[in-house]
Amino acid sequence: DIQMTQSPSTLPASVGDRVTITCRASQSVSVWLAWYQQKPGKAPRLLVDKATSLQSGVPSRFSGSGSGTEFTLTISSLQPDDFATYYCQQYHTYYTFGQGTKLEIK
Amino acid sequence: QVRLQESGPGLVKPSQTLSLTCTVSGDSISSGGYSWNWIRQLPGKGLEWIGYIYYSGGTYYNPSLQSRMTISLDTSDHQFSLRVTSVTAADTAIYYCALRGINSGFDHWGQGALVTVSS
Numbered sequence: 001d002i003q004m005t006q007s008p009s010t011l012p013a014s015v016g017d018r019v020t021i022t023c024r025a026s027q028s029v030s031v032w033l034a035w036y037q038q039k040p041g042k043a044p045r046l047l048v049d050k051a052t053s054l055q056s057g058v059p060s061r062f063s064g065s066g067s068g069t070e071f072t073l074t075i076s077s078l079q080p081d082d083f084a085t086y087y088c089q090q091y092h093t094y095y096t097f098g099q100g101t102k103l104e105i106k
Numbered sequence: 107q108v109r110l111q112e113s114g115p116g117l118v119k120p121s122q123t124l125s126l127t128c129t130v131s132g133d134s135i136s137s138g139g140y141s142w143n144w145i146r147q148l149p150g151k152g153l154e155w156i157g158y159i160y161y162s163g164g165t166y167y168n169p170s171l172q173s174r175m176t177i178s179l180d181t182s183d184h185q186f187s188l189r190v191t192s193v194t195a196a197d198t199a200i201y202y203c204a205l206r207g208i209n210s211g212f213d214h215w216g217q218g219a220l221v222t223v224s225s
Contacts, residue, residue, distance in 0.1 A: 035209030043215035
């Protein structure tokens with residue numbers, strides 16, 4: 001099984017901050033990595049796939065980078081709507097998710 | 107725009123079988139290249155992929171869950187289904203159906219169905 005580890009688990013931040021969430025894979029997943037945003041009571045929303053490809057309708061302040069075993073999701077200027085939990089997910093070999101990063105108001 | 111909607115009982119007794127259906131609208135469930143997935147989220151926890159079925163009927167399951175899971179496809183009713191046998195309290199979760207396109211993440215999700223296993 002490919003394990004996905006996110007850091008940090010909780011990230012206190014303020015509106016306007018630049019924030020970065022890291023996701024590490026236990027073995028290479030090439031670029032087969034997606035990022036999701038989930039708000040309470042809602043299904044996850046796909047933000048980025050193939051490590052760097054921003055989905056249609058996702059604000060450009062979101063960006064993904066990385067390949068192999070280390071990936072990042074960056075929000076360039078945090079907006080109030082961005083406070084949520086973020087998950088990475090590999091789809092190189094079956095599918096596994098990271099444990100999540102809760103972005104909370106500082 | 108593809109839409110997915112889960113349906114099924116919200117309460118299942120221990121040792122019984124959990125059955126959920128996902129109804130697809132806005133696209134053909136027979137479209138090539140798509141996989142139709144089930145994912146669950148344990149209370150207050152992260153996401154766990156259960157398995158998927160292709161339009162052709164081929165299935166793939168999470169190896170850690172495979173023995174109790176069955177996914178099936180009903181193209182005439184535009185639905186796919188999940189059966190989980192011998193449920194325990196550890197199967198209490200929100201169950202999502204989701205579509206994955208070619209070389210993409212899960213780009214369409216249902217709203218989720220909470221299933222509680224309790225006597």
